Amino acid sequence: MDSTYIFLQHYWWFLVSLLGALLVFLLFVQGGNSLLFLLGRTEQERSLLVNSTGRKWEFTFTTLVTFGGAFFASFPLFYSTSFGGAYWLWMIILFSFVLQAVSYEFQSKLGNLLGKRTYQYFLVLNGLVGPLLLGTAVATFFNGSNFIVSKGNLTDQMMPVISQWANNWHGLDALLDLYNLILGIAVFFLARILGNLYFINNIRNDELIGRCRRQLRVDAVLFLFFFLWFVIRTLLKDGFAVDPTSGAVFMEPYKYFNNLIEMPYLLVLFLIGVVGVLYGIGKSIFCNTYTRGIWFAGIGTVLTVLALLLTVGYNNTAYYPSLVDAQSSLTIANSCSSEFTLKTMTYVSILVPFVLAYIVYAWRAIDRKPITMEELENDGHKY
Amino acid sequence: MLETIDTSMIDWARAQFALTAIYHWLFVPLTLGLAVVMGIMETLYVTTGNEFWKRTAKFWMKLFGINFAIGVATGLILEFQFGTNWSNYSWFVGDIFGAPLAIEGILAFFMEATFVAVMFFGWNKVSKKFHLASTWLTGLGATISAWWILVANSWMQYPVGMEFNPETMRNEMVDFMAVAFSPVAVMKFLHTVLSSWIVGAAFVVGVSAWYLLRKREKELALASIRVAACVGLFAALVTAATGDKSAYQVAQVQPMKLAVMEGLYDGGTNQPLTVVGPIKIPQMLSFLATREASGYVPGINNILNGGYEQPDGSVALSAEEKIVRGKKAISALADFRSAKQSGDEAAAAEALQTIEENMPYFGYGYIKDTATLVPHVGTMFWAFRVMVGLGMYFIAFFALILFLSYKKRLGEINWLHYVALWTIPLAYIASHAGWIVAEVGRQPWTIQDMLPVNAAVSKLEAGSVQTTFFIFLVMFTLLLIAEIGIMVKAIKKGAE
Numbered sequence: 055m056d057s058t059y060i061f062l063q064h065y066w067w068f069l070v071s072l073l074g075a076l077l078v079f080l081l082f083v084q085g086g087n088s089l090l091f092l093l094g095r096t097e098q099e100r101s102l103l104v105n106s107t108g109r110k111w112e113f114t115f116t117t118l119v120t121f122g123g124a125f126f127a128s129f130p131l132f133y134s135t136s137f138g139g140a141y142w143l144w145m146i147i148l149f150s151f152v153l154q155a156v157s158y159e160f161q162s163k164l165g166n167l168l169g170k171r172t173y174q175y176f177l178v179l180n181g182l183v184g185p186l187l188l189g190t191a192v193a194t195f196f197n198g199s200n201f202i203v204s205k206g207n208l209t210d211q212m213m214p215v216i217s218q219w220a221n222n223w224h225g226l227d228a229l230l231d232l233y234n235l236i237l238g239i240a241v242f243f244l245a246r247i248l249g250n251l252y253f254i255n256n257i258r259n260d261e262l263i264g265r266c267r268r269q270l271r272v273d274a275v276l277f278l279f280f281f282l283w284f285v286i287r288t289l290l291k292d293g294f295a296v297d298p299t300s301g302a303v304f305m306e307p308y309k310y311f312n313n314l315i316e317m318p319y320l321l322v323l324f325l326i327g328v329v330g331v332l333y334g335i336g337k338s339i340f341c342n343t344y345t346r347g348i349w350f351a352g353i354g355t356v357l358t359v360l361a362l363l364l365t366v367g368y369n370n371t372a373y374y375p376s377l378v379d380a381q382s383s384l385t386i387a388n389s390c391s392s393e394f395t396l397k398t399m400t401y402v403s404i405l406v407p408f409v410l411a412y413i414v415y416a417w418r419a420i421d422r423k424p425i426t427m428e429e430l431e432n433d434g435h436k437y
Numbered sequence: 438m439l440e441t442i443d444t445s446m447i448d449w450a451r452a453q454f455a456l457t458a459i460y461h462w463l464f465v466p467l468t469l470g471l472a473v474v475m476g477i478m479e480t481l482y483v484t485t486g487n488e489f490w491k492r493t494a495k496f497w498m499k500l501f502g503i504n505f506a507i508g509v510a511t512g513l514i515l516e517f518q519f520g521t522n523w524s525n526y527s528w529f530v531g532d533i534f535g536a537p538l539a540i541e542g543i544l545a546f547f548m549e550a551t552f553v554a555v556m557f558f559g560w561n562k563v564s565k566k567f568h569l570a571s572t573w574l575t576g577l578g579a580t581i582s583a584w585w586i587l588v589a590n591s592w593m594q595y596p597v598g599m600e601f602n603p604e605t606m607r608n609e610m611v612d613f614m615a616v617a618f619s620p621v622a623v624m625k626f627l628h629t630v631l632s633s634w635i636v637g638a639a640f641v642v643g644v645s646a647w648y649l650l651r652k653r654e655k656e657l658a659l660a661s662i663r664v665a666a667c668v669g670l671f672a673a674l675v676t677a678a679t680g681d682k683s684a685y686q687v688a689q690v691q692p693m694k695l696a697v698m699e700g701l702y703d704g705g706t707n708q709p710l711t712v713v714g715p716i717k718i719p720q721m722l723s724f725l726a727t728r729e730a731s732g733y734v735p736g737i738n739n740i741l742n743g744g745y746e747q748p749d750g751s752v753a754l755s756a757e758e759k760i761v762r763g764k765k766a767i768s769a770l771a772d773f774r775s776a777k778q779s780g781d782e783a784a785a786a787e788a789l790q791t792i793e794e795n796m797p798y799f800g801y802g803y804i805k806d807t808a809t810l811v812p813h814v815g816t817m818f819w820a821f822r823v824m825v826g827l828g829m830y831f832i833a834f835f836a837l838i839l840f841l842s843y844k845k846r847l848g849e850i851n852w853l854h855y856v857a858l859w860t861i862p863l864a865y866i867a868s869h870a871g872w873i874v875a876e877v878g879r880q881p882w883t884i885q886d887m888l889p890v891n892a893a894v895s896k897l898e899a900g901s902v903q904t905t906f907f908i909f910l911v912m913f914t915l916l917l918i919a920e921i922g923i924m925v926k927a928i929k930k931g932a933e
Contacts, residue, residue, distance in 0.1 A: 138896070160506070
């Protein structure tokens with residue numbers, strides 16, 4: 055395989071991982087929504103919370119869609135194997151996001167059929183299910199799934215399907231693995247931490263923000279417990295390694311730990327990310343006037359998730375391992391698009407910084423003033 | 438026992454995709470069309486400084502917002518369904534098909550999501566000009582998104598710019614420009630987006646006519662009608678012109694689709710165009726399909742039996758012959774793989790040659806019965822006539838509205854207000870009829886001649902897909918009822 059192709063595979067794994075990392079950060083919308091009834095005791099307070107995340111939900115949604123599109127374009131075998139196989143896992147995630155998408159716009163409108171409370175429950179449901187199942191799905195990158203890939207099936211005119219799930223659970227089997235669930239729970243509490251920090255930054259209401267800061271402590275303790283459990287166990291366990299010459303997949307003791315040691319820049323990235331998250335949380339808990347925790351914790355989240363996803367994809371590692379047939383496992387080399395397509399897409403990706411720049415510009419323009427009850431009443435588009 | 442694909446699962450997977458696409462397309466055309474109308478109104482506000490245009494633009498933006506979120510929600514499902522329900526498709530052509538979807542996300546969705554937020558929440562926070570730019574950029578984002586998804590759809594109808602790679606068992610892109618700017622994609626984009634402007638214009642004219650009937654919001658209604666009728670007439674004319682070009686392209690690249698659109702079983706030269714029943718226009722079909730009044734148009738039986746001369750001068754193979762050659766390509770592919778595994782390069786080269794000779798018919802190898810190569814004639818025949826008939830009606834409708842608006846007589850003619858109100862559902866019907874022609878007409882192919890639906894699906898149980906189908910049906914229907922309820926209340930409330 056030529057070096058350009060290898061570079062392009064790594065470059066696109068980086069981009070997909072970056073989108074995944076940004077998505078986890080943007081799950082502050084879901085985390086915030088999961089706290090809707092816990093933090094918002096009155097209709098007015100809930101209105102502040104809903105309008106706060108309601109101005110950002112489209113970024114989370116768009117990142118999810120782009121993450122899917124980029125994964126499809128760069129690693130189509132993952133798209134066909136995971137989405138077609140872990141059918142129910144992905145479908146439940148999608149159902150919850152569909153309900154979320156309409157719930158902002160519909161909840162306060164006359165004639166909305168289901169009533170305000172129902173749409174608010176939809177937001178809470180998405181806030182619980184979205185981060186939990188997305189975290190569980192990502193955990194399968196480390197812990198494996200039950201599928202078989204056999205490209206030769208294409209020549210079977212009766213049953214030409216290449217990727218098959220090895221059981222009828224179709225992705226719900228991921229929930230039977232304790233360590234998948236642990237990462238799911240960790241991502242759920244991380245999303246709540248980010249939701250709290252975002253409210254602290256975005257809303258001006260002393261009572262509500264006081265509650266956010268108290269809630270932050272609870273979520274932080276639970277997040278750290280589950281996150282450290284997952285990370286320590288992952289670093290100590292055997293990982294799915296690939297022989298670069300034969301492409302054969304085999305179990306290597308301490309594979310993910312070794313990856314961090316062999317790619318020290320990822321270890322540094324990971325540690326900076328974790329410190330950023332802890333600093334954002336800590337300062338927001340101990341300093342009652344501090345409102346910028348979301349930026350430290352947010353950037354920290356992006357760096358941590360990015361480091362984890364690169365660890366599982368780089369250094370001859372199978373990023374989507376199969377438990378039933380190790381040789382069916384997906385690697386960035388065996389599941390990617392052709393060199394031509396990756397190269398073409400790379401030219402398009404040059405526009406990404408431009409896209410990020412206008413997002414930042416528009417975001418700042420909208421968030422120039424924090425949300426207050428008065429601001430909401432004067433705004434033409436209140437949810 | 439030999440493992441086979443559950444045929445009822447294929448039907449459920451198709452039903453689910455059709456359901457999602459139909460629901461998605463209830464919302465997208467209004468987004469595309471209203472964006473233009475709102476953009477023009479806000480431009481009038483910024484250039485004239487007249488607060489009336491701001492109020493008018495904000496009113497239509499409110500309705501835009503109600504429609505927008507549900508369009509986004511249904512779109513998410515469509516993208517992921519390529520993977521969840523059409524996993525073999527995703528691998529077989531993902532190298533080509535994934536790129537437009539990724540570019541759509543990077544270039545279009547972020548533009549739409551970013552600036553729609555400024556459009557809704559930025560009135561008191563950003564300058565007038567920045568806000569105006571945001572409104573147009575929201576519409577531009579939606580339009581760029583339409584470009585890439587229609588590039589993807591056109592590629593399925595007319596696959597270009599790729600080569601089959603037997604080593605990786607998939608098609609791979611070799612010419613991005615051929616994919617991104619295929620003539621079928623260009624025409625489909627113009628036809629689809631401009632026809633969406635018709636939906637937006639019909640919606641604005643219809644809602645405004647309701648105000649005139651109720652003797653409310655007269656100034657807003659008359660001004661909105663003027664703007665929307667201009668957009669509608671322009672769009673209806675371009676839609677008709679691009680429709681003609683599209684039909685010509687269909688004749689060249691999907692002759693079976695054209696034959697079923699016309700219900701033409703036995704074709705020939707000098708073919709008339711059937712309007713309805715016995716009413717026919719002599720030689721018109723030949724002219725539309727070949728640009729010559731005496732041109733040869735193959736019918737369904739001709740295409741199945743082969744033997745006629747094709748536009749490129751070659752003689753058409755029969756469906757049976759194509760199936761034989763498709764099976765030959767598939768079995769040569771199996772030979773190629775085993776030769777490669779055993780290191781027999783000579784045998785691999787021989788198999789490769791057989792693959793290359795028969796590759797244009799590869800998909801036919803999965804066809805079990807030639808009857809499945811014929812899409813449903815009745816559905817196609819009537820869907821096409823509904824689309825074209827309504828297309829003609831829209832030209833007349835918007836021309837009349839515009840004329841009466843210019844003569845300042847629009848406020849007086851009550852019956853026309855009712856007609857305008859009923860034109861709203863007609864615009865949706867025409868738009869959906871168009872998609873039925875495009876999609877039902879290419880069955881059984883997910884990719885024309887290359888991959889039929891039975892070789893494109895995921896390996897799932899029918900029960901799973903059936904369950905998700907009904908979940909989507911209930912969910913989307915409830916949300917649609919809610920959306921219509923909210924829209925009606927918002928219209929009744931009027932501008933603020």
